[in-house]
Amino acid sequence: MTSPDHILETRQLTKEFKGFVAVNKVDLRVRRGTIHALIGPNGAGKTTCFNLLTKFLTPTSGQILFDGTDITNEKPAPIARRGVVRSFQISAVFAHLSVLENVRVALQRQLGTSYHFWKPERSLRRLDARALELLEAVDLASYAAIPAVELSYGRKRALEIATTLAMDPKLMLLDEPTQGMGLEDVDRIRQLIKKVAADRTVLMVEHNMSVVSKIADTITVLQRGATLAEGPYAEVSRNPAVIEAYMGSAQTELVGAH
Template sequence: MTNDCILQTQKLSKEFKGFVAVDRVDLSVRRGSIHALIGPNGAGKTTCFNLLTKFIRPSSGVILFNGVDITGDAPAQIARRGIIRSFQISAVFPHLSVLENVRVALQRKMGTSFCFWQAESTLHKLNDRALELLAAVDLESYAHTITVELSYGRKRALEIATTLAMDPELMLLDEPTQGMGLEDVDRIRQLIKKVAANRTVLMVEHNMSVVSSIADTITVLQRGATLAEGPYAEVSKNPAVIEAYMGSADTELVGAH
C-alpha cells in the first residue's frame, strides 16, 4: 500500500445466504481526494460502506487503513482510528439547539458525553470550537435555532458539522444529497468540497451532477463487483457503464454536468 493511499480493500466480499452482495472489490482511496462510489440500485454500494465501517463483517477479503489491517476491528475501533460515517454515527437531536448538537459531538470526541453531573458552565469552553465548526458549514447564524426548525438541507449541513467534530481523517458520506431540492443540493455540494480541503472523503451518491463536479475518482459497482474506476470524464464514456445505467430510474449518467 502506497503512502498516498489512505484506504484499500483487497478482494472484499460479502455473501448473504448464497447471494453475493459485494464481490471481490479492490478499492484504493487516495489521501486528500473525494472518491465516489456509484452504481445502479442493488449494486452493493451501501453494503460496501457497511463493511468499511464494520456494521457488517466481510465474508472474505482485507481492509487496510493507513497500511494497517483493520478487517477485524469493531465499529468503535474504526471510529477511534478516524474513519467517521456521516448520517449514521453523527447524532442530531431535534429538540436541542444547533450549537448544543455540535457541543454534544465534541463531548463524544473527548469521551465526556456521559458526564451528566458536570456543571453546564464546564461545557462553555467547547462553544468556541462548536462555533468554528458551524461557521465551516455556514450555520453560525443558526447557532441558537432549535434543530427541528431547520430546513432539510441545513439539517444535513449540521450532520456534517457533528461529523467534523469527531475530527475524521476519512469521512464517509452516505448519499448526502438524497431527497433534496436543487438549492440544497448545491449547498451540500459546495460544503463537501470545502470540508474535503484537508481530509479524505469517500461518498455514495446517486446525483451524477454532484459526482461529476466534485469527485476526483469514481468507482462504479454493478451486482457487487467493480465495473469501472477512474475520473468522471473517463468513466462516463465507458460503454459498460453506459449500458449498466440504461433504463436505471434512479440516475442518469449520460449528459450530466
C-alpha cells in the same frame, strides 16, 4: 504492502448473505486528500460496502486496510477512533437540542466526558468557540441558537456534516449526502463537501450525477457487488459498460451531468 498515497484500501472484499453475494471481491483504493465517489445502480452493493468499511457488517472474506493497518477484524468504535467517521442516509441530529448543542455533543469526545450527563453545562462551554467555528465552516453560525428541528432538511444535513467534522475525521464516509433534497440544497451540500474536503479525504456514496461529476476526483462504479469501472468522471461516464448498467433515463443523466 499499501501505498502511502492511499488512506484506505480493500483487497478482494466480499460479503455473502445466505448464498447471495452482495459485495464481490472489491479492490478499492482511496487516495489521501481526494473525493472518491462510489456509484452504481440500485442494488449494486454501495451501502453494503460502506457497512463493511465501518464494521456494521463483517466481511465474508477479504481485507480492509486503513492508514496501512489491517482493520478487517476491528469493531466499529476503534475504527471511529482511528478517524473513519460516517454520516448516514437519514439525517441523524438531536432534534430538540440547539444547533450549537448538537455540535458540542460531538466535541465532548475530546474531553473524555461523553457519558457524563450529570456534569454541569458550564463544563461544556469551553467547547462553544470550536463548535461555532465548525458551524461557520458549514454556513450555520447564524442558526446556532435555534432547535435543530427547525432547520430545513438541507441544513440538517449540513449540521450532520459539522458534527462529523467535530470528530476530527481523517476519512469522512458520506452516505447519499444529497438524497431527498431540492436543487438549492443539493448545490449547498455539494459546495460544502468540496470545502470540507480541502484538508481531508472523503469517500461518498451518491446517486446524484451532477454532484459526482463536479466534485469527485475518482469514481468507482459497482454493479451486482463487483467493480465495473474506475477513474475520473469524464472517463467513467463514457464507458460503454457503465452506460449499459445505468440504462434509460439514468444513462442520459450519467452522460449529461457536466
